[in-house]
Amino acid sequence: MxxxxxxxxxxxxxxxxxxxxxxxxxxxxxxxxxxxxxxxxxxxxxxxxxxxxxxxxxxxxxxxxxxxxxxxxxxxxxxxxxxxxxxxxxxxxxxxxxxxxxxxxxxxxxxxxxxxxxxxxxxxxxxxxxxxxxxxxxxxxxxxxxxxxxxxxxxxxxxxxxxxxxxxxxxxxxxxxxxxxxxxxxxxxxxxxxxxDVVGVEVGGAVKNVIAIASGIATGLGFGANTRAALITRGLAEIKRLSEALGGRSETVTGLSGMGDLTLTCSSEQSRNMRYGIGLAQGRSPAEIFDGRPVVVEGVENAQSVTDLARSLGLDMPICEAVRAVIEGKPVAEAMADLLARPFRAEPSHIALRMPQQP
The missing domain is CATH 3.40.50.720 (NAD(P)-binding Rossmann-like Domain)
Incomplete structure (x- = not known):
């Protein structure tokens, strides 16, 4: 041959x-x-x-x-x-x-x-x-x-x-x-x-775990479908931001390993990350959340590693940052209030528009 x-x-x-x-x-x-x-x-x-x-x-x-x-x-x-x-x-x-x-x-x-x-x-x-x-x-x-x-x-x-x-x-x-x-x-x-697109697939898998914790926190606080939809959509924007900075492609972000995986883990308590977020919002310990079973919640580790990487690249990932802050001890209500108080902005990133919220 x-x-x-x-x-x-x-x-x-x-x-x-x-x-x-x-x-x-x-x-x-x-x-x-x-x-x-x-x-x-x-x-x-x-x-x-x-x-x-x-x-x-x-x-x-x-x-x-x-x-x-x-x-x-x-x-x-x-x-x-x-x-x-x-x-x-x-x-x-x-x-x-x-x-x-x-x-x-x-x-x-x-x-x-x-x-x-x-x-x-x-x-x-x-x-x-x-x-x-x-x-x-x-x-x-x-x-x-x-x-x-x-x-x-x-x-x-x-x-x-x-x-x-x-x-x-x-x-x-x-x-x-x-x-x-x-x-x-x-x-x-x-x-x-x-x-x-190995990079795009990997970034989607890593970041979605963190966003799923945020979705769980919102659910645990009693928020509904509007909030979840917002978190999924803006979480996808954070995945896209990090993926593209590392050389991934936007079509991967909207595919199975991006949008598909994010939607799944943010929409069902079968997701360990979402269940963990619900428990955080309700003030429960990991042992109480998972009935004492040995469970690895990847989003807990990824909340730090994702935001560390984003900071090193100068990227804004506010949802991931809020999850990290809660895991590190910031009160859930305070973290949510800070996230909701961020300035209004345009959705297409090329429009450089920032509008402060009214008090």
Missing amino acids: TETAEQTAAPRVPDRIAVVGGGAWGTALAITAVRAGRRVTLWAREPEVVEAIRGERQNPIFLPGYDIPDTVRAEADLAAAVIGMDAVILAVPSQFLRSMGAALRGLLAPGTPIVICAKGIERGSGLLLAAVVAEALPGHPLAVLSGPTFAAEVAAGMPTAITVASQDVAEDPEASLAAAVAVALGTPTFRPYVTD
Whole structure:
């Protein structure tokens, strides 16, 4: 085969897939991959999760009530889960992504593709998660999977559309890693769409978590649909602002991983971020909000990392800033009052109009 033919040949669709992360989303993805005809291992940090999957074919801690196919092999040992696999799906919380990448180093064959399913921006470095994994686990092709998904609905087989992004889509869409991942996971009810805008997809996933907390706070304060619609729309403007500053495209912001994911997480208490915001407004602790269950609320971490990055770029993201202030202890009513007291302005950003509110 000539060098040109090798470069244009479609990559092999991964058959053996390791899902790293036994939470709700990782479990739902393992179920989905089996439905798509793949051979799947699922690694979980918690031994009790592994034992429950092996014995009961359930994940009662993170995704209760959904049967896990017998063909999903649950592992507590990371090496046993990933060695020899064709691709690895990282479904761990964003703050653990760098350490997980380091743990995987040396276990994977060279060139094994990595699919990132976490959503966030690394605190401290301000890096998007693909850049984090590229540093922690160099030499592996990367794709990002994101979009409007609740794990329980995916596990139940309800129709769902998601986005898979990889940079090589721009060079050859059909031969891209994103296309290979889409084919590997796609079913009639789990429909992947492919893009090369990795930045836009990642920014949408990170910022929507913070806006969802704001939506929850508004709901907890007793506000209605008008307020939620305003938060979603102006939150989308904040996503667009940050995405474009980092090189993302506006059409991604209005797609599944932007508008789609934002609308989902701001409109249902299935969203952990929205539930957390409701609880904040009602003065409840995280333990009370989630009935003592171990739950990671990505928007709490992202509220700082997103606003840190926005500040470094000189961007105005008032909703995200208000959420951060509440998380850091500012009274909810005061944060809401400050947000509502901002000067009136034009919606098209090119119109430089600011009008102070009347007292």
